[in-house]
Amino acid sequence: YGVWAPILPALGVFEQVVLWDYRGEIKGEEVTVSVSLSDFLLSALWLLVMWVAARNLPGLMEIILERWTSQDPGTRYASITVTRYLIVAIGLVVILSGLGLQWSQLQWLVAALGVGLGFGLQEIFANFISGLIILFERPVxxxxxxxxxxxxxxxxxxxxxxxxxxxxxxxxxxxxxxxxxxxxxxxWTLSDTSTRILLDVGVAYGSDPREVESILRESANSVPGLTQDPPPGVWFMGFGESALNFRLRAFVADAEVRMDTTSELHYAIEKALRDHGISIPFPQRDIHIRGLEGLNLVPPQEPKTT
Known part of the structure; x- marks a missing residue:
């Protein structure tokens, strides 16, 4: 302050430069209020402060919330976003007030904005309101x-x-x-991160269904990503055209590793069935051609060499 104190009186010249006048109300009386260059520069300073605060305060707030609270990332993000909106809203009110823009002078702008919302901007406004609902209600x-x-x-x-x-x-x-x-x-992860895996397995006819059920259950229990509450379940679903059909149901603790766990489960089942000599059949078809009984089929002869 000691460095800038001699210069401060010289800045008073900005108060003498009037940019525009507006009619305002002070203690119930209408008066003419002047907006000087000093007011304009102060509003510009508030604009700079608002811009810096909107960019940096949410980041600082995120560090504080992450370090000192147990909020999940979604809650922290919602709090930071709402804080940024409040900073911008308060900053705009202060800046417009400093420039002499009052509600009575902004009514026409609000009316025009309402007409725009009714026609071309209704989707943008609907998306904005939906964004606020998402931040507060947190369905995602x-x-x-x-x-x-x-x-x-x-x-x-x-x-x-x-x-x-x-x-x-x-x-x-x-x-x-x-x-x-x-x-x-x-x-998939709103209130519970676990998810279910359904796997259909077909084995060749002649296999022992009880043995197959035991093999599938042991294979599922050997995969580390599957939960034991509820435990894996196996059912004999029926008789297919080429196989005995089984269904295995298991739950993954974290949906993020669903595909990796499913792959490991496939490896475990294939190896267990191969070790026990149980094959996984593929569809087979027998083709019968009628009307060939009365034909005299002559085998082809080898060409004579000269």
Missing amino acids: RVGDMVSIGNQTGHIKKIHIRATVLEDFDRKEIIVPNKKLITEQVTN
């Missing part, structure tokens, strides 16, 4: 694995208008927020 969270239509992946970011879904090919799919609210969405 950042990091959740969801299925939307024929797309499955992880929620990466939730923006004002749309949500970013990253599929298993590492492609980012932009999904409008309204779609997450109005359409059916499967959240």
Whole structure:
């Protein structure tokens, strides 16, 4: 302050530069209020403060929440996003007030915005409201694995208008927020990360069904990714055209490793059946051609050499 104190009186010249006047109300009386260059520069300073705060405070808040609280990533992301919205909203109110823009002067803008929402901007507004519902109600969270239509992946970011879904090919799919609210969405990890695996296995006729059931159950119990509560189950489903059909049901503790666990289960079942001499058949067909009984079939003769 000691360095800048001699300069501060010189800045008062900005107060003398009037940019515009507006009619305001002070203690119930209408007066003419002037907006000076000093007010404009102060509003610009508030704009800079708002921009810096909106960019940096949410990141600082995320570090504090991650270190000192036990909130999950989805809750932290929702809190940080709402904080950023509040910073921008408060900053705009302060800036507009400093420039002399009052509610009475903004009514025409609000009316025009309402007309725009009724026509061309209604989808954008619907996506914005849907984004707020997602942040507060949290049907999906950042990091959740969801299925939307024929797309499955992880929620990466939730923006004002749309949500970013990253599929298993590492492609980012932009999904409008309204779609997450109005359409059916499967959240694989909302309240329980476990998921079920159903595996159909066919063995050759002549195999002992009880032995096959025991082999399948032991194979499932040997795979580390499968849970024991509930335990794996095996059922003899029926007699197929070429095989005795069994169904194995098991649960994976974490949906993230569903495919890896399913692959390990396939390896374990194939090896166990091969070790016990039980084959997995493939469809076979016998072809009978009628009308060949009365034909005199002459075997082909080898050509004579000269």
